Amino acid sequence: MHAKAVRRSLAATLVSVLAAGALVLGTGGAEADVLGSMEVSPATGTDTSGITLTTAAPCPEPATNLIVAVKGSGFPAEGQIVVSNSPISTYSTAPNGGIVVPLTQTMRDYASTAGFTTLQGRYDFTLTCRAAFGSATYGDFAAPIWFTSNTAYQSTTPTTATTTTLAASPASPVVEGTAVKLTATVAPAAAGGTVRFLDGTTQLGTPVAVTGGTATLTTSALAVGTHALKAEFTPSDPAAYGASVSAPLSYTVKIKPPAVVTAAKVTGTVRVGSTVTCSVSFSGASSVSYAWLRDGTVLSGATGRTRTLASADYPHRIACRATATNSTGSATSTSPAVTVALGPALKNGTKPSIAGTHRVGYRQTARTGTWTPAATSYSYVWKRDGRAISGATRSTYVPTRADRGHNLTVTVTAKRAGYANGTATSVSVRIG
Structure with missing residues (x-):
């Protein structure tokens, strides 16, 4: 009889413990307060690494026990228990008074228990401070980790990679002095920060804030030549987003036309x-x-x-x-x-002269002299004592009795198309 009573007592106790653990995943208890964070050690590891959680502070009284669950892709929506209802006193204490809880299995083990193979994204550990029995809880400590691949995790928020592309308007080539609009597009569009626009290594203007995934700068200062333009994105939260720089954009500026x-x-x-x-x-x-x-x-x-x-x-x-x-x-x-006006009169260089025997009945010949520019034709007027002799308009003249004892001259008119005529009179000769 005594042995049977002992067995009944142990069975009743086991049922009570299991029931208390089951209540953690139920909905009977009040919502727990967030007490603080937990440190994940090691901070980076693999799916087969051992993980230790250290709370930022001790559990508040009258908590005597703790339970740890993990949520994330692949696990049940309500989470999977990774440390069952356990007395706090079984764990060591950190210098800050926090509780040091080594997990007995790896994330790969927990995933296998839950029935999936690919670890990806964020997983949240929650340590709940509670009583040994019943549904009463006294707050939670939380710690996330991120699997950046199926096998590697980190305890800090992964940096989201960004891409930056650069466009210019109007299209190259342009002439110097043209207002060129540079547009940087940053993806994802949610990434906040600034963009530096660069001409080679020289910054154009001042950094421009990214709004809705874009930043623009208009400049008229590009010199004549071929430029390698770039847009360099600097995130305002480098823990959340990575920096990026665009591929160089070749842009040609030509000299202004005359x-x-x-x-x-x-x-x-x-x-x-x-x-x-x-x-x-x-x-x-x-x-x-x-x-x-x-x-x-x-x-x-x-x-x-x-x-x-x-x-x-x-x-x-x-x-x-x-x-x-x-x-x-x-x-x-x-x-x-x-x-075009008529050119100046032809200019006489060497004066005209009269050749021949200066006597009545002997032929007198007019020599035209020299002219600048050269004449192309001439006309003549023979004169007796300065008076024109009627009909004497050829280049030669034969004196008559009327000329004996008088002075004979010839006036030459030099002609050239496009120029005014030039005139010059020879030295007189006396006709005998």
């Missing part, structure tokens, strides 16, 4: 024989070419900045056209047309 500063104009004395200049100025020109026009038609071979007006230009209208070029483009300016 521009007319002073419009073309024909300067100088606009008459035959004079040299005129195409006066014009450009900005940004690497070279300037010229053309001359007569009555709107381009003159072949007339490509200098200056031009000496020829007989054929009189009395036409001439203009000049200047074209400036550089590696980007060109600009052209055409002057107003101006009318």
Whole structure:
């Protein structure tokens, strides 16, 4: 009889203990307060590492026992018990008074018990301070870990990788001075922080805050040449998001095309024989070419900045056209047309003279002298004592009796197209 009574007493006690443990996972008890955190040791490990949890403080009185559960992907929604209802006194005490609880199995073991094979994402350990029996609890300590792969975990929040891409508008190439809008896109869009825009290693402007996954900067300061533009993202919470930098964006800035500063104009004395200049100025020109026009038609071979007006230009209208070029483009300016005036009178160098025997009945021949520019034709007037002799208009003259004892001269008129006529009179000879 005594042995049977003892067995009945032990069975009743075991049923009470199991019932008390089951109540932890039930809904009968009041919601527990959060007492603090727990340290996970080691801070990084594998699915087969032994894990020890250390609470930040002791359990409050009148708690005498503890229970530990884990929740996360693969485990039941209510969590899986990894330390059953156990007396606190069975565990050692940390210097801060916290409870040191080594888990008896690994995360791989717990996953196998729950019936899954892939550990991924966040898992939360909860240590509940409680009484030995009943449903009363006195607060929780919590600690998360993250499996960054099926086999590796860490006790700190994993950093989310970011990507940064860079775009520029308008598209390359552009001319210097163009306002270029740089747009950096950071993914994921929830990542907060700033973006530095770089031209090679030189920062453009100041860092720009990321809003809704983008940051923009507009600059007109890009110099002529090819640039390697980048966007460098710095997270405001480096524990949550990683930094990232865009691939270099090749961007070309070209020199401005030439521009007319002073419009073309024909300067100088606009008459035959004079040299005129195409006066014009450009900005940004690497070279300037010229053309001359007569009555709107381009003159072949007339490509200098200056031009000496020829007989054929009189009395036409001439203009000049200047074209400036550089590696980007060109600009052209055409002057107003101006009318070419008659050139100056031909200038006599050596005076005309009379050749022959200066006597009545002997032929007298006019020598024209020299002229600048050279004459192309001449006319003559023979004079007796300074008065024109009627009908004596050829290059030769035969004196008559009326000329005996008088002075004979010849006035030569030199002619050339486009120039005023030049005249000169010979030295007189006395006719005997």
